[in-house]
Amino acid sequence: MILEAVGEDVSREGLQDTPKRVAKMYAEVFSGLKEDPKEYFKTVFHEGHEELVLVKDIPFYSMCEHHLVPFFGKAHIAYIPRDGVVTGLSKLARAVETVSKRPQLQERITSSIAESLMETLNPHGVYVMVEAEHMCMTMRGIKKPGAKTVTAVSRGILETDAVKRSEVITYINMN
Template sequence: MPDAMQPTWSANHKSLPARVETGVRHVDHEKIERAVRMILEAIGEDPDREGLRDTPARVANMYEEIFAGLHQDPAEVLSARFHVEHEEIVLVKDITFYSACEHHLLPFYGMAHVAYLPAHKTVTGLSKLARLVDVVARQPQIQERMTNTIADILETELQAYGVMVVVEAEHLCMTMRGIKKPGSKTVTIATRGQFSDPHRAQDVLRLLKA
């Protein structure tokens, strides 16, 4: 019977998370569990000892959560639009985010600051900017691409006159391993439209310091 083909560890596979009720499951839990078990073996651990027995399943659940952004359309987040008598800078600062560096699959995390200059008196909800950051962050990333992706989506979706995104983050692959520089921050900036003009960009930077 095909049972003989099944690795024994899959027999006690955890029940599926709630999302499966919708019939959509983007993450192959069994594959992650197999891989994590192999990594544990490869580093010289015993994957069957009590403390590690549920680790592959836990890691699979965690990856589904922290990489959920891979299966969401970040542009859709901005579909809520409002008409306002306002074409001045909109800035949401100190948006906390957590991402994973795609080179080491270790966390990088920090703050994103997102500013745009609305066009045609059209804005999106303030919370949507934070949501956009979250979706883009929840995938294997590098900070530079994350910063530019957020800026591109805002520019394209809102047709904004200007966009500026500043991301400051600590990378665990720099602080807990490698060059080990605890507390060092990496800052990346992306500007579009009018904020590509350094004088206009200064307006945002002033607000950020305020």
């Protein structure tokens, strides 16, 4: 229907399988709708580690819900465990993957990861930062390639304690 609407000849060879390919692609890029990031954080280890855990530079690709074009970048997830309860490191990246693979807003990716962690691990604090380039701002519309959006959500002690939060931000900015 999109190809017809833009005036394409939908019978030409290259386009014949395009509806099928696009359907398959959307099933893949929106597969996170069927998943709950909180499920991943059920994998826990009792390690007695009460200090910072940070997994940074987690790459992600998502789809802007306004234009259905990609936005992509990196997510950084930090938390301070309570009672030494930590989750698997890969589970943080899996949560990013799940919430990215939905029609999204960058703010919602950021806050839903933070809330999921707070609700499951009940840590002392969480800090999530997401930086991304939105193709709806680069290839169309205002056309500002290179413009970067940064969103951050802090919860618990990382919301109330500015010193601890700036320590986390220093680690995020470190190479």
